[in-house]
Amino acid sequence: EAQVTQNPRYLITVTGKKLTVTCSQNMNHEYMSWYRQDPGLGLRQIYYSMNVEVTDKGDVPEGYKVSRKEKRNFPLILESPSPNQTSLYFCASSPYGDRPAYEQYFGPGTRLTVT
Amino acid sequence: GESVGLHLPTLSVQEGDNSIINCAYSNSASDYFIWYKQESGKGPQFIIDIRSNMDKRQGQRVTVLLNKTVKHLSLQIAATQPGDSAVYFCAEILTGTASKLTFGTGTRLQVTL
Numbered sequence: 001e002a003q004v005t006q007n008p009r010y011l012i013t014v015t016g017k018k019l020t021v022t023c024s025q026n027m028n029h030e031y032m033s034w035y036r037q038d039p040g041l042g043l044r045q046i047y048y049s050m051n052v053e054v055t056d057k058g059d060v061p062e063g064y065k066v067s068r069k070e071k072r073n074f075p076l077i078l079e080s081p082s083p084n085q086t087s088l089y090f091c092a093s094s095p096y097g098d099r100p101a102y103e104q105y106f107g108p109g110t111r112l113t114v115t
Numbered sequence: 116g117e118s119v120g121l122h123l124p125t126l127s128v129q130e131g132d133n134s135i136i137n138c139a140y141s142n143s144a145s146d147y148f149i150w151y152k153q154e155s156g157k158g159p160q161f162i163i164d165i166r167s168n169m170d171k172r173q174g175q176r177v178t179v180l181l182n183k184t185v186k187h188l189s190l191q192i193a194a195t196q197p198g199d200s201a202v203y204f205c206a207e208i209l210t211g212t213a214s215k216l217t218f219g220t221g222t223r224l225q226v227t228l
Contacts, residue, residue, distance in 0.1 A: 004158070031214070040123075042204060042218035043159070050214070058215075090158050099213035102147065106158030 002027045004107035006091050012113045013081055021076045021110050023091030030097035032074035033058070033104070034066065036087040043090065049074055050097055081114040088112075123202060125223040134192040136222045138205035143186065145207040149216070150179060150190045153202045162190070162203075192224075200226045 004025045013019055025032065033048035035058075045058030049068040063085055065077040074093075078085060091107040094100035128134045140148070146167040151159035165172045165179045165188075172179050178191040188205050205219045 040220055042220045043216075044218075045215065048214065092158075096213075101208045101213055101216045102149075102164075103161070104216065106160070108156070108158050 002105075004091055004093050004105055006089075006107040006110045008110060009108065010111050012115065014115055015082055016080050019078050019081060019112075021078075021089060021091075021112070023074045023076065023107060024072050025074075025091075025093040025105070026072065027093060027095065027105070028071065029093035029095050029105075030071070031094040031100035032068065033092045033094075033100070034064070034074070034076050035090045035092065036060065037090060037109075038087050046076070046089075048100075050100075078112075081112075083114045086112060086114050123221050123223045125225060127225045127227060128195045129227050130195060130197060132195055134190075134195045134199065134224055136190045136192075136203050136224060138188040138190075138219050138222075140186050140188060140205070140207050140219070142207065142209060142217075143183070144210050145217075146210040147208040148179070148181065148188050149206045149208075150177075150188075151204045151206060151218075152199075153204065153221070155201070159204060195224075195226050197226050197228065200224055 007022045030051050034046040035043040037043045044060050047066040049055045089110045092104040094104045149164040150162040152162050153159045163174045163179050176193045180189045202221045202223050204221045206216045
């Protein structure tokens with residue numbers, strides 16, 4: 001089944017403890033992206049990647065890192081999580097490297113709580 | 116996610132009735148609009164899209180209307196079913212920024228029996 005998968009789906013952690021949320025897609029898509037979703041704010045883009053080894057900042061990149069060593073994987077890294085990073089996170093991918101916004105497939109989400 | 120919906124406007128519709136979900140956008144330079152559906156515990160799912168050179172586009176049970184004069188977008192769902200209960204987002208793409216989606220805050224649709 002063609003899909004975007006994220007792990008873990010739920011995570012509760014403490015301030016300052018490094019964590020990684022994995023994202024993987026099996027559709028051979030060039031473009032991948034991370035969003036966070038907060039009440040009243042909609043989805044906001046954190047980072048995106050147009051292709052392997054190419055990443056760029058979205059609207060809210062502070063406190064996050066990403067890497068794209070392989071086409072199928074795009075992990076989101078929080079080196080020192082803080083409570084304001086408590087949110088619902090979505091990974092997305094697109095088959096269109098030149099116009100990815102036009103067709104994006106979203107993963108099921110990761111709910112992160114930082115205490 | 117359930118907590119995302121706590122601050123959302125909610126539309127309550129009886130099963131079988133038509134639903135109209137509205138969205139106002141602010142940037143007149145947007146040339147493409149997409150409606151997404153997000154069910155509880157799932158990621159957003161594409162419903163229908165429309166280009167700025169169109170006023171109306173129809174899909175299966177859904178119609179999107181675009182009024183560029185007042186920068187307003189609406190999603191009409193015919194014969195609403197319980198499975199339509201979800202949060203609906205509009206998203207826009209600015210001209211020349213094919214890599215960036217800007218999402219609205221969403222509307223929760225509740226279908227009552």
